[in-house]
Amino acid sequence: MQVPIMSSAPDWRADFPGLAPGWSYLDSAATAQKPKVVIDAIARAYGEEYATVHRGVYARSATMTERYEAARERVATFINAARPSECVFVRGATEAINLVAESWGNANVGAGDHILLTTLEHHSNIVPWQLLAARVGAKIDVAPLTADHQIDVDALENLIGERTKLVAVAHVSNVLGGVADVTRIAKAAHAVGAKLLVDGCQAAPRLAIDVQALDADFYVFSAHKLYGPTGIGVLWARGDVLNGMQPWQGGGSMIEEVGFEGSTWAPAPGRFEAGTPHIVGAVTLAIAIDYVENIGLDVIDHHERALAAQARDELRAMNSLTLYGPDGGRGIVSFAMEGVHPHDIATILDEEQVAIRAGHHCCQPLMKYLDVPATARASFGVYSGAEDVEKLVNGLKRVQRIFG
Missing domain, CATH: 3.40.640.10 (Type I PLP-dependent aspartate aminotransferase-like (Major domain))
Known part of the structure; x- marks a missing residue:
């Protein structure tokens, strides 16, 4: 069952000057954006x-x-x-x-x-x-x-x-x-x-x-x-x-x-x-x-897990996509698309103003274990929202159309 997404996420996004309007930043596992107070x-x-x-x-x-x-x-x-x-x-x-x-x-x-x-x-x-x-x-x-x-x-x-x-x-x-x-x-x-x-x-x-x-x-x-x-x-x-x-x-x-x-x-x-x-x-x-x-780590965790669960549910329904990792993971969703290199996925998503990470994520032995050269990774932060998941899914549908 999908966990409800916290409705106050737009207020948290407003705390982060680096998040341009319309830009979905889904690379928080690499580095998080900084709030204005910092x-x-x-x-x-x-x-x-x-x-x-x-x-x-x-x-x-x-x-x-x-x-x-x-x-x-x-x-x-x-x-x-x-x-x-x-x-x-x-x-x-x-x-x-x-x-x-x-x-x-x-x-x-x-x-x-x-x-x-x-x-x-x-x-x-x-x-x-x-x-x-x-x-x-x-x-x-x-x-x-x-x-x-x-x-x-x-x-x-x-x-x-x-x-x-x-x-x-x-x-x-x-x-x-x-x-x-x-x-x-x-x-x-x-x-x-x-x-x-x-x-x-x-x-x-x-x-x-x-x-x-x-x-x-x-x-x-x-x-x-x-x-x-x-x-x-x-x-x-x-x-x-x-x-x-x-x-x-x-x-x-x-x-x-x-x-x-x-x-x-x-x-x-x-x-x-x-x-x-x-x-x-x-x-x-x-x-x-x-x-x-001040926000509450339990609140942040609940919010990110809900977004990751929503993303996994929607990506699971897409043909040619393979998901990695357990359900209930903490704000991170890694996946691969059949016949499409993760770098191509990330490039096309960038054209849609969606920023994800593509590559081995400094985990080459894990990639070998998964039998893939690389994965695409969307990772959420406190400032992420349901609209970011929607843009990710729509961008991946465009990738599928481009690569047939």
């Missing part, structure tokens, strides 16, 4: 409010330092971290995963150990582990998917063994929209002493994240998918794990004391934030979090 906050932070942090003794620097650390506190509240010091600001989820692979991985994964991934992972949750495995002589195992394209947790549990050191999974698939059973996976990983890293890029914009309830050891996400700025993201790690990790970059701010004979490191999270941080990114990420929480 854009205005960025302008102020680079303008009359701008100063460096952690160094100046003058008033504006002190104020910006307070705002920067207040943003860390806001992130901690958003994901229910035990304390703000568990939250590290990074350039994005990709850097966060690389940080864990370099700092925690080099110290805790050795020759003959296993790293367990899943078939649907983004390249950013594959390549850093491949680099680690190559450095230390570890092995990578891959859990398969179920018939409806969700992580096969039974198979994943069977792959976990005494040599498993890390399990890394996407909370929400960026291609298929399915939601991982993180708590069950965490229990299986911890049963053998392994750690669990969760890629939360697609979850953070639409699901209430409670890292303590999920029982993960690492959780990462990027601001730009959460209606915030680019170039900023978050690594959360359990306090005991984070405090035991060595820095992976050296420079200013991350040190306690420096001498030519040696240096000592600042406590976490500072030891992982070398150099001048993305000050404006951090303080305006907090604004983006306020924006989504």
Whole structure:
């Protein structure tokens, strides 16, 4: 049964200056448009409010330092971290995963150990582990998917063994929209002493994240998918794990004391934030979090799921279209049209002012698993509405007419 679509969506669309009239932006899984409150906050932070942090003794620097650390506190509240010091600001989820692979991985994964991934992972949750495995002589195992394209947790549990050191999974698939059973996976990983890293890029914009309830050891996400700025993201790690990790970059701010004979490191999270941080990114990420929480993540999730369900229902009725992923996926609909390359689909839809993503979506192993070179992907945001689904369907009908 189709879930009713929230009637207030047009009001949310009005919050986003980047959405031109008549333009259907269906690429939110790649990056979300920015609400005016975030854009205005960025302008102020680079303008009359701008100063460096952690160094100046003058008033504006002190104020910006307070705002920067207040943003860390806001992130901690958003994901229910035990304390703000568990939250590290990074350039994005990709850097966060690389940080864990370099700092925690080099110290805790050795020759003959296993790293367990899943078939649907983004390249950013594959390549850093491949680099680690190559450095230390570890092995990578891959859990398969179920018939409806969700992580096969039974198979994943069977792959976990005494040599498993890390399990890394996407909370929400960026291609298929399915939601991982993180708590069950965490229990299986911890049963053998392994750690669990969760890629939360697609979850953070639409699901209430409670890292303590999920029982993960690492959780990462990027601001730009959460209606915030680019170039900023978050690594959360359990306090005991984070405090035991060595820095992976050296420079200013991350040190306690420096001498030519040696240096000592600042406590976490500072030891992982070398150099001048993305000050404006951090303080305006907090604004983006306020924006989504003022609407309500449950409201956003309900709205996007309803749109995805409507789109799947209408696309399923079209000849020559194949849908991927489970019904009930989170705001993401991936599909292929027989005899038409996804890039051609996207090009024709662009002529109809419908923006979708076409390609492998940084998930080439998943494309191989699905036995396709690429898919077309429509992904919804808080600003999407029923009219966007209608334009998508009408555009695809035009594609069918053009290609016969």
